[in-house]
Amino acid sequence: MAVTVTLEPAGRCRWDEPVRIAVRGLAPGQPVTLRASLRDEKGALFRAHARYCADAAGLLDLESAPALGGSFAGLEPMGLFWAMEPEEPLMRLVKRDVQTPFAVELEVLDGHEPEAQRLLGRAVHERDFLAPGVRREPVRAGRVRGTLFLPPGSKPFPGILDLFGSSGGLCEYRASLLAGHGFAVLALAYFRFEDLPEHLNDVCLEYFEEAVDFMLQHPKHRSLRSVHYWAGSDRSDKWIQRIRSDRAPEELWAEVPNIVHEAVTKTIPKKCEKAKWLFEEALQIAEKRS
Secondary structure, three states, X not given: OOOEEEEEOOOEEEXXXXXXXXXXXXXXXXXXXXXXXXXXXXXXXXXXXXXXXXXXXXXXXXXXXXXXXXXXXXXXXXXXXXXXXXXXXXXXXXXXXXXXXXXXXXXXXXXXXXXXXXXXXXXXXXXXXXXXXXXXXXXXXXXXXXXXXXXOOOOOEEEEEEEOOOOOOOOOHHHHHHHOOOOEEEEEEOOOOOOOOOOHHHOOHHHHHHHHHHHHHOOOEXXXXXXXXXXXXXXXXXXXXXXXXXXXXXXXXXXXXXXXXXXXXXXXOHHHOXXXXXXXXXXXXXXXXX
């Protein structure tokens, strides 16, 4: 009997959806190695592998079969996806173009690595980032630069402002996936992108105020929260409250100095303590309001 690799859903699904992997046509108890690999848009290779044994009927179902070693061990149905590591050290898997999928190659090899050699079966599964009906709209409004992702439908949606840390540029993959779950999400660039400042410590607090106002005025927005890659959503949501100085009670601003100092001392390296958008201008605004 020929060995076949079965994937559910077959062919293609979202990056954040689970995939069921099964291998049929093996010998009872046959040892095999499963390998997963993909290449990013720059050609960097990421891969994972795990050792398994087929059951008495020659079936290997990763929903019930534990991995015996490799990149991970134990019952991990999605292990071949989350355990992928770069071939070149210190590379990070980042989806740069959410309008195209990642193609993940799955291979079944006879025996256990490192002795495994003969290829028994192969399948390719595409993992995409835009759910059907999700709209991707580039944003160039005033100083605001980013991409707005809107779920299908005409009703207003809960809004998210997606801030992605200190590497710069515009990262869309998290925002695109969240839109598939019913959120209106603005992936916001704030430095090292187009005409924005080149360095993080040149970013002004007023820029984020403009981004918040853009979302609050958008007809598809219902309420606004934030996702912040390094500071945590609790601190970012406090910022949204304070940035909306004309809408929030004045007494709320008395708490801003504490938020600023907490963010600086706990999350910002010493050399960045004078970053304008987290320290100098924020404290000036807090002093005026409190």
